[in-house]
Amino acid sequence: MGNKTDNRKIIKSKKAVIDAHTHVGVSARFYYQQGYPYALSFEDLVFRMDSLGIDHSVVFPFVDSRFYVADDASPEIKTTNRYCRFPYEQENQNLLHEIYEIFPQHSHRALPFLMFDPSRETAQQAGHMEALLEKYPVYGLKTATTYIQAYVADMETKGKPIADLARKKGLPITFHSSVHPQDPWASAYDIVDFAERNPDIRVCIAHSARFAEPVLKKAGGLPNCFVDLSAFIIHCKLAVADSPGIAPKEKRFEANYHDPLSVMIKLTETYPDTIIWGSDTPFYYWIQKYHTADGKLADDRLECGYDEEPALLHRLPDDIKSRISHRNIIHFLFGKKS
Numbered sequence: 114m115g116n117k118t119d120n121r122k123i124i125k126s127k128k129a130v131i132d133a134h135t136h137v138g139v140s141a142r143f144y145y146q147q148g149y150p151y152a153l154s155f156e157d158l159v160f161r162m163d164s165l166g167i168d169h170s171v172v173f174p175f176v177d178s179r180f181y182v183a184d185d186a187s188p189e190i191k192t193t194n195r196y197c198r199f200p201y202e203q204e205n206q207n208l209l210h211e212i213y214e215i216f217p218q219h220s221h222r223a224l225p226f227l228m229f230d231p232s233r234e235t236a237q238q239a240g241h242m243e244a245l246l247e248k249y250p251v252y253g254l255k256t257a258t259t260y261i262q263a264y265v266a267d268m269e270t271k272g273k274p275i276a277d278l279a280r281k282k283g284l285p286i287t288f289h290s291s292v293h294p295q296d297p298w299a300s301a302y303d304i305v306d307f308a309e310r311n312p313d314i315r316v317c318i319a320h321s322a323r324f325a326e327p328v329l330k331k332a333g334g335l336p337n338c339f340v341d342l343s344a345f346i347i348h349c350k351l352a353v354a355d356s357p358g359i360a361p362k363e364k365r366f367e368a369n370y371h372d373p374l375s376v377m378i379k380l381t382e383t384y385p386d387t388i389i390w391g392s393d394t395p396f397y398y399w400i401q402k403y404h405t406a407d408g409k410l411a412d413d414r415l416e417c418g419y420d421e422e423p424a425l426l427h428r429l430p431d432d433i434k435s436r437i438s439h440r441n442i443i444h445f446l447f448g449k450k451s
């Protein structure tokens with residue numbers, strides 16, 4: 114049995130650099146579509162952290178689960194309970210097993226979050242996550258509803274058992290976000306509204322809320338809401354390209370998206386207590402296919418080097434770097450946004 118001591122004291126005690134958004138696990142669906150990335154082990158994540166100057170990482174499973182059936186021919190996600198009785202049963206179990214049972218010598222580097230689906234089999238998921246919380250230190254919850262066609266807007270109805278678990282255990286929730294007109298699943302606007310209605314749950318909107326100014330502004334004013342910068346460089350590229358994956362110009366945070374470092378500084382100066390740093394390792398690189406609500410197959414190819422996100426962080430002025438890679442993340446994880 115590994116060392117399963119809660120490591121929050123170690124993390125709070127020094128000016129550690131924390132990455133608030135990484136994934137460990139595997140996606141057969143991505144692999145067999147010739148997508149990239151499709152896998153990362155915890156051991157490999159630690160190697161990267163060592164070479165990139167990162168002390169601790171929030172770690173989620175990959176967005177795929179064996180509960181979902183890979184079927185590229187169909188625009189609708191289908192499910193099977195043949196391998197998992199409910200979403201992420203095996204994936205959450207495996208993440209914690211890998212961190213605490215296989216690599217206990219590295220477990221103090223990880224802040225594992227459990228993955229959930231807010232729209233399907235939520236009572237079973239909540240029960241299983243609660244049992245895992247009894248056994249292992251867990252620091253939060255994560256959902257990426259676009260790729261499983263589940264709804265953030267279900268959080269207070271079908272997803273209530275999971276919201277209640279987060280509230281009861283004081284666990285923060287990170288939400289994958291979208292502003293794409295054909296993505297009804299992960300609306301950044303729905304996420305910030307959920308945060309507003311649930312002041313007792315800490316919420317993080319991933320991917321810079323797709324630079325949607327109204328969302329950033331609202332999040333900035335909420336004591337329980339944070340925004341992470343995951344996969345920042347490819348999102349700046351999407352902004353330059355005026356992609357529908359980014360808020361349209363009239364609603365976009367005004368910045369020079371040709372220069373990601375300057376955007377990061379401006380965002381943090383504008384929302385000093387709200388922005389948290391996350392690399393999205395290994396999804397800073399993104400070659401994937403998935404369906405949008407109109408049944409079309411999105412086929413993205415967005416490239417970024419493995420060291421580019423941390424390199425950006427280390428080039429920030431010291432006060433901004435420590436604010437977004439330590440101070441604000443501690444507030445997100447453990448409470449008390451100032």
Ligand SMILES: [Zn+2]
Pocket residue numbers: 134136343393396
């Ligand atoms: Zn991610």
